[in-house]
Amino acid sequence: MFIELDLQSETPIYAQLVDQIVEGIASGALQPGDPLPSVRSLGEDLGINLHTVNKSYNLLKQEGFLQVHRKKGVIVQPDGMPGVTDAFEEKLRRQLRSLAAEAAVRGMTEAAFTQMSTSLYRDTITNRGGEQR
């Protein structure tokens, strides 16, 4: 597994898990249709409570990133990922604004900020072979 959790972090474990799975999909490490470990086995692997894993899976299902199949178990959404919803754009705006403001106050230039955003975007999709829409 490519998942790393920081138990000292302020961000809840379930949220870290959600993030890492999304990053896994973005990078191509997880392809549409790919199966995910069962709640129980992943919980064991990571040394965390299975309720926590469950919470992450449920959130990702609600968002449309995962599907829960009665037979195949939990798999990565095979029928196309959800697009840019209003809710997401709103969240993106809010967080970017906050980060940009602090960056500006700390003297980070626009160029540096933009550069960082771009390079982090690129990093996340490294393994996808550029089949970017």
Added chain:
Amino acid sequence: MFIELDLQSETPIYAQLVDQIVEGIASGALQPGDPLPSVRSLGEDLGINLHTVNKSYNLLKQEGFLQVHRKKGVIVQPDGMPGVTDAFEEKLRRQLRSLAAEAAVRGMTEAAFTQMSTSLYRDTITNRGGEQR
């Protein structure tokens, strides 16, 4: 006052306040040396408890954005804002990575993501006379 809080939001009130003050500094609405309202009056204005305001002020003091002056009360840091610390860069990286990943998965292009980052950065510093690029 230019501060707007969403009391229903899941992000803590004190964190929203912190953000808004930082954005105020970034935009130039709050200049170095400017006094901030007392915890009591701001709390009253915003309809929140003074302890909540206090928590925000203290966080900003720790970060070096505010000073508690024995005569002037709470003021915006007059002696130069803190630079880009390791801690901030780390936070920036972590959050940008997470946002970029979800954006990519949802089909937002690199150009769109970069564009959004840049424009939000610009928005935050509109009132500052562009003495930062």
Added chain:
Amino acid sequence: MFIELDLQSETPIYAQLVDQIVEGIASGALQPGDPLPSVRSLGEDLGINLHTVNKSYNLLKQEGFLQVHRKKGVIVQPDGMPGVTDAFEEKLRRQLRSLAAEAAVRGMTEAAFTQMSTSLYRDTITNRGGEQR
């Protein structure tokens, strides 16, 4: 518990608690990785409010002496204590200078002052097996 508070003292309770915990770590009574009581139980034990305990814990967390672990609760920093930071050296200097000055004015000799410093340093690390000199 080895903690004694003087509720009548002019030094805030939370500061006394901070001191005592640091002394506990120095003496070896608290080892890296050791769990601390929950804010509730310690508060009850000491007859103080849990928020006061919380404040102490948070200060110690900021300084890097404690960690808030999502599974183990609050524990003594297991990954190496913070070193001699500029801020600490500054504080040390300021306080020692003040104490030394008053001691000198009151006729305490350099030898007596030095002797007292040394012996108090030794006292604090008695139980640590001398792996620090």
Added chain:
Amino acid sequence: MFIELDLQSETPIYAQLVDQIVEGIASGALQPGDPLPSVRSLGEDLGINLHTVNKSYNLLKQEGFLQVHRKKGVIVQPDGMPGVTDAFEEKLRRQLRSLAAEAAVRGMTEAAFTQMSTSLYRDTITNRGGEQR
């Protein structure tokens, strides 16, 4: 005047003033019998409230470091400084213990700590020509 105040400091202004005057006496800059500025003029010089100066002077009078003469005004104690009282020794112990503990935890050696104490003691009495009891 050799007095410097830090209005951003956590230590109250009156306490800083007390400290600096004691250090002045320790260093010999203020000799027994020397007059101190009036409450009013010192307050003006330092840009602080005269009540604050008053508080400092009163504390120092209580401790026996100053005398208030009806004619000469405020002067440095000419009839011998107060010795090492129980209260002072207690205060000294408490603060040194606290500092020593934190120093030890941060990895400062006994030698370094002792060295620092000694050198700060020496610094305070530099200008006194060694007429140390």
Added chain:
DNA sequence: GTGGTCTAGACCACA
């Protein structure tokens, strides 16, 4: 059950 957050009301030191 844990820490985090928020509210509320009170006292005090400080300036």
Added chain:
DNA sequence: GTGGTCTAGACCACG
């Protein structure tokens, strides 16, 4: 009147 401290009681997210 200001911030700092302490107490108290409540709700919530987390695991």
